[in-house]
Amino acid sequence: MSSNKNENTSLQVEADEKHLLLDHNYDGIQELNHPLPSWWNFIFYAGIIFGVCYWVYYSFLGGPTLRDELKVEMAQVKVLQDEYKALTAAYNPEKFNELNKPENMQKAIAIFAENCVQCHKEGGLGDVGPNLTDNYWKVSKGTPESNYQVVYYGSEEAGMPAWGEVLSSEDIYLALAYVNSLKNTFAKGGKEPQGVKIDD
Numbered sequence: 001m002s003s004n005k006n007e008n009t010s011l012q013v014e015a016d017e018k019h020l021l022l023d024h025n026y027d028g029i030q031e032l033n034h035p036l037p038s039w040w041n042f043i044f045y046a047g048i049i050f051g052v053c054y055w056v057y058y059s060f061l062g063g064p065t066l067r068d069e070l071k072v073e074m075a076q077v078k079v080l081q082d083e084y085k086a087l088t089a090a091y092n093p094e095k096f097n098e099l100n101k102p103e104n105m106q107k108a109i110a111i112f113a114e115n116c117v118q119c120h121k122e123g124g125l126g127d128v129g130p131n132l133t134d135n136y137w138k139v140s141k142g143t144p145e146s147n148y149q150v151v152y153y154g155s156e157e158a159g160m161p162a163w164g165e166v167l168s169s170e171d172i173y174l175a176l177a178y179v180n181s182l183k184n185t186f187a188k189g190g191k192e193p194q195g196v197k198i199d200d
């Protein structure tokens with residue numbers, strides 16, 4: 001009976017496995033040596049080495065934390081935003097001329113009606129904001145360029161919002177085109193003049 005048991009548990013060594021048989025024998029138990037594939041070992045040890053380097057670099061050698069990386073990336077975003085702002089904040093006479101056309105006036109009036117009439121009144125007659133149909137100018141000089149500064153940056157203490165962050169660049173130029181068409185038309189029922197008289 002015991003010999004049967006031994007036979008059942010004894011190792012079956014196939015002909016092509018002989019070279020893998022280790023030469024020790026523990027109470028009749030023998031082993032085949034199947035080493036792990038070298039690619040597996042390579043990944044395993046490389047993983048350990050990488051892990052140690054990573055830990056040392058980020059824990060002791062001042063490697064950037066996620067917060068540091070965020071700071072750097074946000075600074076890059078700010079540079080791009082500032083560049084974009086500088087690009088759109090500057091008055092662009094070509095863009096004004098391009099949009100200042102009779103066929104755009106209907107759209108320009110609609111933008112004015114939606115965003116400006118609550119303070120400048122229909123037709124720019126003036127209410128909370130100055131009359132835009134006369135030849136007196138309170139904060140701007142009446143030119144499209146100086147009106148652009150007021151519209152883009154606003155005059156917030158006096159209650160004129162900064163439209164640069166609200167309206168698209170095109171809508172601002174269209175509104176300016178309409179304002180320009182109102183200038184010196186002296187429409188009836190306009191608010192009394194405010195500011196400095198500028199004739200041109």
Ligand code: HEC
Nearest residue numbers: 115116119128129130137138139140147155158159160175
């Ligand atoms: C909430 C009220 C309000 C709205 C809305 C508003 N404005 Fe004004 N606007 C003012 C006030 C108030 C002033 C005068 C600012 C000052 O005294 O510093 C002004 C000034 C101006 C001036 C310069 C006038 C001058 O006499 O120097 C222009 C041009 C102008 N606004 C255009 C616009 C346009 C275009 C829009 C719409 C896109 C608009 N405003 C929307 C209140 C407003």
